[in-house]
Amino acid sequence: MRTRRAGSTRAQLRGRGAVMVYVIACIAALAGLLTGYDESVITATLAPLGRTLVVAPMEEGLMTASLPLGALMGALAGALLSGSWGRRPLLMGAAVLFIAGALVSAGAPGIILHAVGRFVLGVAIAIGAITAPAYIAETAPAARRGMLACAFPMAFSIGVLAAYLVGVAVDDDWRLLFASAAAPGLVLLVALWRLPESPPALVQAGRVEEAGALVARLNGWKSRDPRITAEVAALRAAARADARNGNWRDLLAPEIRPALLVGTGLFFFQQMTGIGPAIHYAPTVFAQAGLDEGSAQIATTLGFGALNIAVMVVAMALVDRIGRRRLLFLGFGGAAFSLALLAATAAIGTLEVQVFAFMALALYGASFSLAIGPLPWVMASEVFPLTLRGAGIALSTLSNWVFGFLALLAFPPLEQAFGFAPVFALAAVMSLLAMLFGARCVPETKGRTLEEIEAHLRSGQPLRTLGAPARR
Template sequence: MIYLIAAIAGIAGALFGFDEGVIAGALAPLRRDLGIDPLAEGMMTAAVPFGAFAGAIVGGRLAAAAGRRKLLLAAAVLFVAGALLSAAAWGLWTLTLARLIIGLGVGVAAMMAPLYISESAPAATRGMLVSIYQLAITLGILGAYVVGYAFDDSWRWMFAMGAVPAVLLFVGIFTLSDTPRWLAMRGRSAEALAALSRMRSKPESDKAVMAEFKEIRAGAAADEGRKARFADLWSPRVRPALIVAMGLFLLQQLSGINAVIYYAPTVFELSGFNSTTTQILATAGIGVVNVLMTVVGMALVDRLGRRLLLLIGFAGTAVALGVIAIGAATGSAALGKLALGGLVLYISAFAIAIGPLPWVMMSEIFPLDVRALGMSVASLVNWGFNFLVVFSFPVLVAEFGLAGVFGLYAVVCVLGLAFTQWLVPETNGVSLEEIERHLASGRPLRDLGRLAPGTV
């Protein structure tokens, strides 16, 4: 049952990926039909992360009172409305508004889906299950590339296809209950136990279910009476978690992933791939690699752990981006091959670690009473820098060229190695309640996972 729950919640990731990736195929016909310039292109493209920024604020404010399930249903409605308005858009500003609406849905869902999965999953497989959200993002991106190839001359049909998974998300979430931890936090213990029993596919009287429920109820009782405030995120108890969550998303975005996803055909064009069809096919190939390597990351995250995978990911992306930057700077005759090979390596390294792990760790490391608010602030960093990267890419490439931009992204990945080594904890196999106890103990967060389970 828990895999079905993760798959349904993961549809939110597929919608996020689709709405990121669809613009890659739609830009060429949009330029032809609407005559947009680079500045307007950047604004329209970046409307999704800008809307997501606002959605993260709304989600953080409402999550404790409204619950995870209701907010996911609301996000599904926003996705449907945004997709249909995009398809019917009669001008650039209408399309920008439609993508802003989609962005609101993305911002809410990108918080609630990983949170819903994390609060529902057993500790032993939590990393893999939350990573389903990132896998869904990659499938959504690949689906967008396929749709772009199939409807290469009609941006309206490309955008309209986004309504299909949005309806599926609404129907799927409608059939589920809220998470056991949210229900326990709201004092609805009987419902929490029933939900946990269904998620574990075991009777309520099962010893393992009862033991897990007692831990969840105890954690909720410890937080009873605490009203989450943004000021609490800077308290000594929570601040280490906030720094890690914000830092990982900052590094994820400044590694340049969304410049590659949104503008992959443009990157290939700058690298010497002159045919539009070839650019789209090469972009679709990158999408396939993204999906496959995300599956590899899912298989490894609960075996190798979070820290080692992050170190591998940042090292691989730094090398890949450096190769592309050097090839572009030297005007190599093999730039096309270097760009293709470099992007394959970059996407591979990103997909196994830098892509999924900020979502996984964001949903793990905050205490229950401020979990939604903490994820909200981390998401603000994510969407703020997502917007900055997407909006700035066309301008930066025009000013500094492909070599300068990719060189900057490579430096960020090197900084990611240092950040992971010095600050990121290991949460593999540690229950959410144990993580919360560790934070309350005052021990350095980076020591988490190096102690025996249950030690504080």
């Protein structure tokens, strides 16, 4: 009888712990939804906003540039404050900025104040993009961390699609479209009020007993389970090892550089393997199928958005089963094949090969959503040491925006000069190089605690050997 009761108690504890980590991931991921929504909403509002506020070319540039400028400031602030503030308070600060930025943008009587609101949203986006992945990773058990870390890029994709759908629903009411972003920001703020801080942040702040109690709750362990002591000891050891670190310059230390290479390298290949050209080319394929320009654009937006979200669910199911590296090879391998097929169909350019163009676009979209889109976020939240996690994710996120900007800047002149076929061929080559990069630089973090990853990083062994089978 006692055995049954003990088993029932353990099951209840595990169940409560599982519920808590999912709740934390879902709530923190709202920052991703807000990021996708606020970054995308400008495309739906530029024309009606210009008619209302009479936007001059210089003012349009100010309005467009205010958000990335705010993101740059937010990345610097998030990296500097993440260690002293902790994950949860900093994320609450981002939620306040999301609400304020949305309301100021919506109610602005002129373009200058509207740009100020967009700047505030940029700060919120950067802080959320730095803090939410770290918060999720630090509260998730090692066995489920990859799946839960995918919640942020999943929510980002939902936010992008939601911005488009809300834009269609409210038509030209740009004020309502901007104001609508305040609602999920308010939900994020209120929900975070009841959530705990992450165990590493508690240990870093000297609140060791609270960290032990939280470790027990998150894992569904009894209060006297010896694994709690071992986990807290590992967290304290990591905090002591990090005592001398904590600023941007330390990211360039020899033992930390491999993590920085992984964080920025994966975002580089994410942007350079064809997502911009593929989205730009898709309306052409739909137009060849007989759709008018507006319908082709709608089909592209809804098609890519729905496919992205559906396949990312598959990625969440696979990332902790088959591992990060295998998923990476599947994603970039699929991208290389589909981009080569797109290059061939674009070169031929006849209706007879249209079915292959559709297949290639679908396969590319699935490959991107399976690995190329989510994995950089997952890996960036895992590979950096505790005190450098905020700065590391900040620099990785900044590199994502910089590489994305460069890719968007380079694509139109390349397409105009050479056509779609060479551009897709170049993206296919970049996908192959990404696979080589993964083989040479990316570690397998499946099932490893963050403390184990950090210990391996500081050991001086090549980072890629983490999780590799031992040689006989």
